[in-house]
Amino acid sequence: MGTRRIGIGFAALLAASTVGLAGCGSQSAQAPATVNNSPKQLQIFSWWTGVASSKALAALNAQFNKEYPQIKVINEAVAGGAGSNAKAVLASRMEANNPPGTFQVHAGHGSLYSWVQAGDMAPLNSLYKQEGWYHDYPASLLNLLTFNGKIYAVPVDMQRGNVLWYNPAIFQKYNLTPPTTFTQFFNDAQVLEAHHITPLALANHGDWEATLLWSDVLLGTVGPQEYDALLSGKASWSSPGVTTATQTFVKMLQYTNSDYTALHWQQADQLVAQGSAAMNVMGDWAQGYFTTDLHLTPGKGFGWAPTPGTAGTFAVVSDVFGLPSHLKNKTATLDYLKVLGSKTGQDIFNPLKGTFSPRLDANPADYDAYSRAAMQSYKKDKLVLVIGQGAVNPGFTTAVNNAMDILLSNHNVSQFVTALENAAQSNPLS
Amino acid sequence: MIKHAIKDTPSSIPTLPQPRRRWSWDKASAILVLAPSLVALGIFVYGFIFWNGYISLTNWNSYIPNFSYAGLANYLAVFRTFRFQSDIRNIIVFTTLFILGCLSLGLFLAVLIDQKIRFESLFRSIFIFPMAISFVATGVIWAWVLNPQPNAGVNLILRALGDKHPPTWFLSPLIIPSLGWGQIKVGIPLALVAVAIAAVWQMSGFAMAIYLAGLRAVPEEIKEAARIDGAGSWRLFWSVIYPQLASSTVTAVIILTAASLKVFGLVYAMTGPGQDFSTDMPTLNMFDTTFQGSQFAQGAAIATILFLLMAAFSVPYLISVLRRENREEEM
Known part of the structure; x- marks a missing residue:
């Protein structure tokens, strides 16, 4: 009688812990460790799960696939909490040295700079030079992405x-x-x-x-x-x-x-x-x-x-994407960043998302009355962070x-x- | 030689029951079957508990892992904040309200169901059903029911009944009796009552199930004997049946306390930390500190405190259960 009760107790304990494990399992299943380093696949991590933003992301990904059909894009968006849940998932993935191909982060001395300080980001100066971006974006914006002379991310939108x-x-x-x-x-x-x-x-x-x-x-x-x-x-x-x-x-x-x-x-x-x-x-x-x-x-x-x-x-509240330094294969991410920073990519992405392109050559005619007004101030105003x-x-x-x-x-x-x-x-x- | 002597001492203590050391297929297969889950438990539960405790003693308070020894600095930093002091008050108040609510409502429902009514299993299912709903869904729904606006949710009923100033439920900033202590005010934050109502709604079915099992275990002969001795139904319940439910109560309290200390989804969905942290919980604080503030060591410190609190409740219970089992075995 007694042993059987203990047995049942242990069984219940085990059952409870397997439920817990199953819970963990479903979370980590989103981040299979093998995918991100493959040259054929690219994980894009963001908290863009709303109607407008997910539509905009899908359109950007489609444009990328038009230019680079051999790479499969995997949308790793995490919903909820205005990005707070996504940041939690990202932190655990970075900690496990399993970064996504690239991830959404705000411009400035916040999370972006913290990742840079932690040595988890690789500089993009040569990409900027190669794509001519130093002339395409205002210097005051690029300053917010530059730490010790190295630039670490590409802006995709402006709010x-x-x-x-x-x-x-x-x-x-x-x-x-x-x-x-x-x-x-x-x-x-x-x-x-x-x-x-x-x-x-x-x-x-x-x-x-x-x-x-x-x-x-x-x-x-x-x-x-x-x-x-x-x-x-x-x-x-x-x-x-x-x-x-x-x-x-x-x-x-x-x-x-x-x-x-x-x-x-x-x-x-x-x-x-x-x-x-x-x-x-x-x-x-x-x-x-x-x-x-x-x-x-x-x-x-x-x-x-x-x-x-x-x-x-x-x-400035600008979503930017960088290059995680612990990726084994960096080509796919660099290719994606090229599309994300290009005029074509941003002209597809921003009108759908309701934001505007931070590029100096963005066309105001693509946007509604509010965004046109915001664009004008962006080009002449002093930029600060929030x-x-x-x-x-x-x-x-x-x-x-x-x-x-x-x-x-x-x-x-x-x-x-x-x-x-x-x-x-x-x-x-x- | 000395080594041997030391090794031998435990088995030479006479009070311990002699372990049966005979090897058998039965035992081996039992060990084989248990081993995978024991290994998994060892790594994923106990291993991580120790890892968490270790992190809480380091200086890892940014994205950059830093394992230098910090002593109890993180614990001190956490205890000094207004938010954590509020958390401690809240978790005590919430647990008390939650357990009292679940036990009394659960006992009441169990007694009703135990009256040999028709459709008993239907009612049992109805009362247990809320347990199957996720805490997040409960939080969202009860935030609507207890809508703080005077012209919505349950306040509509209260106003129809003549209450001119219906409560603001989980938005109420009041703390009663509001005694100053440290940085915070000690008392019952009224906003927490709304959260406790939702939690009791969800979990009282569980207390009912446990009490129902307890009620069914009371032998019919004892009840009959009491009735023959002239006990009315009130007296029968409080003097004969209720004392036999003590172990059910203990079980329910332990499991509900564990659930209460871990509460997260309900509060996260229903109120968030609330005005002046009046509905904040250690778990919410832990999540914010760790994943918003990236102060991993401080987050680990909060987790460790929670773990110790939970152990303080469950370990004595487990020990008493094991002792009882041993006694029964010896008898």
């Missing part, structure tokens, strides 16, 4: 992180203009609140949306030079500009919806589209939501402006997101600034 989306009908009704300064923002907000309209829609279910807003407020308060210095570890986070910006941010919170913890960014933009809120600060991936999901016309159904104080500055979108190392970003969660509820500016200083100390930015 803007400092956009204020607004409802034109509301602004017209109350004779308001989109705010260009914070004073103007608060004046507008008071008018809107008096008419029972939420001045600023906010979402923070993903724990990064509020950080994006704060990052744009910081940019608008201290200006691009000091902002750059802060992000690259050359200025101190205890400088008065950071405190002023955070105070402004906290003041803005008075004019937002209170259920932001439950909302995804799309829901915040929906509030703006429906007219129950007037403005939202979000990257221009929101424009695809306005046009494709809500069927609104740019300029009529929704309007846009740089966030307060950031006119003349373009906050915290939480690849600007700074992942450790610092997570620390900022955690501190933001506390700031949102206790509004304690000095505690937040101290947290920033500590974060910069334990995750050096330079």
